[in-house]
Amino acid sequence: MAASRRPDELVEDLARLGVRSGDVLMVHASLRAIGEVDGRAAGVVATLDAAVGPAGTLLMTLGAEDEWSWVNDHPEDVRHDFLREAEPFDALTTPAQADIGTLAEIFRTTPGTIVSNHPEGRFGARGRLARELTRDVPWNDYYGPGSPLQRLVDEGGRVLRLGADENTVTLIHYAEYLAHVPEKRRVRRHRRVRGADGPEIRVVECLDDTLGIVDWHGEDYFALILRDYLATHDVPRGRVGDADSTVLDARDLVTCAVRWMNVHLAP
Numbered sequence: 001m002a003a004s005r006r007p008d009e010l011v012e013d014l015a016r017l018g019v020r021s022g023d024v025l026m027v028h029a030s031l032r033a034i035g036e037v038d039g040r041a042a043g044v045v046a047t048l049d050a051a052v053g054p055a056g057t058l059l060m061t062l063g064a065e066d067e068w069s070w071v072n073d074h075p076e077d078v079r080h081d082f083l084r085e086a087e088p089f090d091a092l093t094t095p096a097q098a099d100i101g102t103l104a105e106i107f108r109t110t111p112g113t114i115v116s117n118h119p120e121g122r123f124g125a126r127g128r129l130a131r132e133l134t135r136d137v138p139w140n141d142y143y144g145p146g147s148p149l150q151r152l153v154d155e156g157g158r159v160l161r162l163g164a165d166e167n168t169v170t171l172i173h174y175a176e177y178l179a180h181v182p183e184k185r186r187v188r189r190h191r192r193v194r195g196a197d198g199p200e201i202r203v204v205e206c207l208d209d210t211l212g213i214v215d216w217h218g219e220d221y222f223a224l225i226l227r228d229y230l231a232t233h234d235v236p237r238g239r240v241g242d243a244d245s246t247v248l249d250a251r252d253l254v255t256c257a258v259r260w261m262n263v264h265l266a267p
Helices: 007-017 040-052 069-073 076-085 102-109 130-134 148-154 172-178 221-232 250-264
Strands: 024-029 057-061 123-127 158-162 186-195 198-207 237-240 243-249
Touching: 007 040, 007 237, 007 243, 024 040, 040 057, 040 102, 040 123, 057 102, 057 130, 069 076, 069 186, 076 186, 076 198, 102 123, 123 130, 130 148, 148 172, 148 250, 158 250, 172 198, 172 221, 172 250, 221 250, 243 250
Parallel strands: 024 057, 024 158
Antiparallel strands: 057 123, 158 243, 186 198, 237 243
């Protein structure tokens, strides 16, 4: 069994990968891929904090655990009744979506993390630009213009992948809003949330970020886009712990993703 690594050792791995103090990074990480770390998930958060320093910023997608998501598979006229007893979403207390991974929940609950108030497109951020990235997330189209994803691009941010699956780069959702693809598929979801005067049921409208913006047969197009980007760009690569890792320029990735969608998703 491999020895557990200290956070400072992983900071050195990140430095060799090209992560610098002051960076603005959106992080996708697999704890299993990274391997044993002192402090486990909390040790990984400490590693990331140290790597970007007090002038840097970390961003993660969190989502929100929702045991009532099945309601949105039913016709809209019955959803309100189904949701009357649902636990309302609370930006500060609702756990991160479980399938995003353990790190998201540890990141959310680490002191100093600021969390955006949205039941579908919830992000957490730490560091200098944390409030700027997470404030006033658009209620509808929460991955589109005005979202934390656009702000990441505008701030010259990058995407840090630490052993993450190829289809997990959330930033590509922003490209879906920019692509010139006609008749993009949209969805309407009902969520019970904690409002100023108590629980209330609200409707969220957005591009379909579950099944995709068009009918697509075959491998997840997010993975295909990432693979195309990695094949055509000079991307820093290395190992952080045991994880095969890359750093992607956010603006370049979005540009590449939009170009790919315009070719492959348009009729």
